Amino acid sequence: MKDLISKGLALGLGLAVVSKEQIEKLVDELVKKGEVSTSESKELVRELFEKGEAEKKEMNSRIHEQVEKLLKDLNIPTKADLERLEQRIQELENKE
Template identity: 55%
Template sequence: MRDRLKKGLALGIGLAVASKEQIEKTVEELVKKGELSQQESKEYMNELWKKAEETKGELDAKLQEKIKHVLADLNVATKDEVQVLEQRIRDLEAKLSKQD
């Protein structure tokens, strides 16, 4: 079971972007081949799904960081910077309207 679990965790990385249904199908195939019992399949399925979710989270975080670097390199304003500028414009407009 441990060897299968290790192989499954590697498979889980590949399944990080897969749906739960795809993972279930893969586990069902292992049961049909006799490589897993029904009880083991439930545990295995849960472990694969957990690993896939963890990997997906890690990939998302890395992607977000990469996007930040690309935008910084392109000198593109961030959402926060735009919001600050919008607030400054509103403040200036309010000052101007008071002067009239």
Template identity: 55%
Template sequence: MKDLINKMISLGYGVAETSKEQIEKLVDELVKKGEISRAESMGLVNDIMVKAGEAQRKAMDSIRDAVASVAAELQLATKEDVERLERKIDALSGNLNETEG
């Protein structure tokens, strides 16, 4: 499950990097055609990247929500569940050692 999440996150970053390159190429073409100035091009790339970043964050939030929903549906143990059980085991082991000693 963790590997799947990491792969999704890596994919998101890869898409963002590829998108930036594509956006820069598109904006460069607009500059070459004289449709926008070089000064405007930098602002345009930044604006598009900000909007793309917001969309990426929303997508990642949706992925996290979906993974959490699936984990809950499958009744998978959370990290907190495991830590709580480890503390109980440690406490019980301590009690067992005290009664044996």
């Protein structure tokens, strides 16, 4: 039952956008309904929270990759590119 609940929450709610308080509230409701025991509830909250944090990191990584790809496709210079140009300009000015 616990696995079924975890999978359902991961798919249905999108754990990446659910706060720990929301997870606790949902698990408390499951305890009240008798679907999860009190002893399992803390572990379930921890597991769901950890899964949510992992999903957030994965989502952020994917978003970062997509933004970098978009900037590259649009031929927009990165901060590193601009810093290199500024350094090169400074070097050229110092030679004069």
